[in-house]
Amino acid sequence: xxxxxxxxxxxxxxxxxxxxxxxxxxxxxxxxxxxxxxxxxxxxxxxxxxxxxxxxxxxxxxxxxxxxxxxxxxxxxxxxxxxxxxxxxxxxxxxxxxxxxxxxxxxx
Amino acid sequence: xxxxxxxxxxxxxxxxxxxxxxxxxxxxxxxxxxxxxxxxxxxxxxxxxxxxxxxxxxxxxxxxxxxxxxxxxxxxxxxxxxxxxxxxxxxxxxxxxxxxxxxxxxxxxxxxxx
Numbered sequence: 454x455x456x457x458x459x460x461x462x463x464x465x466x467x468x469x470x471x472x473x474x475x476x477x478x479x480x481x482x483x484x485x486x487x488x489x490x491x492x493x494x495x496x497x498x499x500x501x502x503x504x505x506x507x508x509x510x511x512x513x514x515x516x517x518x519x520x521x522x523x524x525x526x527x528x529x530x531x532x533x534x535x536x537x538x539x540x541x542x543x544x545x546x547x548x549x550x551x552x553x554x555x556x557x558x559x560x561x
Numbered sequence: 562x563x564x565x566x567x568x569x570x571x572x573x574x575x576x577x578x579x580x581x582x583x584x585x586x587x588x589x590x591x592x593x594x595x596x597x598x599x600x601x602x603x604x605x606x607x608x609x610x611x612x613x614x615x616x617x618x619x620x621x622x623x624x625x626x627x628x629x630x631x632x633x634x635x636x637x638x639x640x641x642x643x644x645x646x647x648x649x650x651x652x653x654x655x656x657x658x659x660x661x662x663x664x665x666x667x668x669x670x671x672x673x674x675x
Contacts (some may be wrong), residue, residue: 454625486660489606490616496658496665497598497606540606544662548622550596552606 455480455543459553465561474556476541485545488517488526490538491555497509500539501526506539533560563587563664567657570669573649581644581669583659591637596662597644599655609657612642612648622635627653649673 456479466472476486488501501509501517504524514529528535541553562577569581578580583595597609610623612633621633632645642659656668 468635491606496667497660498665499663502662537658538605542608548611549624550611550622552598552608555605 454549455482455547455551457541457543457551457553459539459541459556461556462554463557463559465559466561467529468531468533470531472531472535472558474526474539474558476519476526476553478522478524478543481515482543482545484520485543486517486519486524487542487544488515489536489540489542490535491540495514497540530557531558536560565632565659565661565664567659567666567669570657570671572672572674574675575649575651575673577649577673578645578647579649579671581646581657581659581671583642583644583666584663585640585642588661588664590640593634593661595635595642596660597633598658598660599653600658600668601652601655606656607655608643646671660670 458477459476484504486504489497490500491497500511505517516527518525538555538557540555544550564586566584573579594613596611599607599609610633613620630648635642651673654673656670658668660664
């Protein structure tokens with residue numbers, strides 16, 4: 454099975470900072486990679502699918518890139534409402550559709 | 562408006578069974594693969610399993626941690642997906658979400674305890 458890792462596991466940044474989260478798959482997963490945001494006490498929300506396609510209604514400060522085994526989620530200008538845990542998930546045709554362990558983002 | 566509403570959670574003893582339901586509205590349920598994802602308190606998201614649509618012969622797939630104990634089914638006429646859970650263990654305690662990936666329910670809490 455493909456294993457998903459994320460780095461860092463947590464980060465603290467200032468409002469307006471550029472934030473980058475990395476997700477790595479143990480084997481190539483093409484572009485079938487999604488990113489989710491889960492705010493404290495809330496349901497996960499899809500941010501990006503197909504590695505780089507922004508879900509409808511998601512602010513444009515979020516972007517995704519990468520392919521194969523290495524993927525990145527970038528928040529171009531961190532806002533207070535972005536405090537959350539971010540998860541990547543591979544969802545290609547070959548289950549299991551494993552989630553990464555998550556990256557917790559806080560405001561400094 | 563898209564809605565996914567889970568129900569059926571509760572307290573069950575180890576070794577017991579429970580059936581969760583996920584009622585969908587506001588989108589083409591019959592054409593959508595449906596997943597179950599769980600989250601133990603303070604922990605990350607864990608994919609549980611998936612059932613595809615009729616076009617893909619309702620193919621199912623499961624996480625290794627629950628394979629052989631949990632079964633996913635669906636009733637397209639009722640726009641409802643189900644998670645049948647047997648031989649429950651304390652480590653199955655979690656909030657269980659149903660999701661079409663782009664839409665998520667609010668979750669239902671399953672507590673396995675004696």
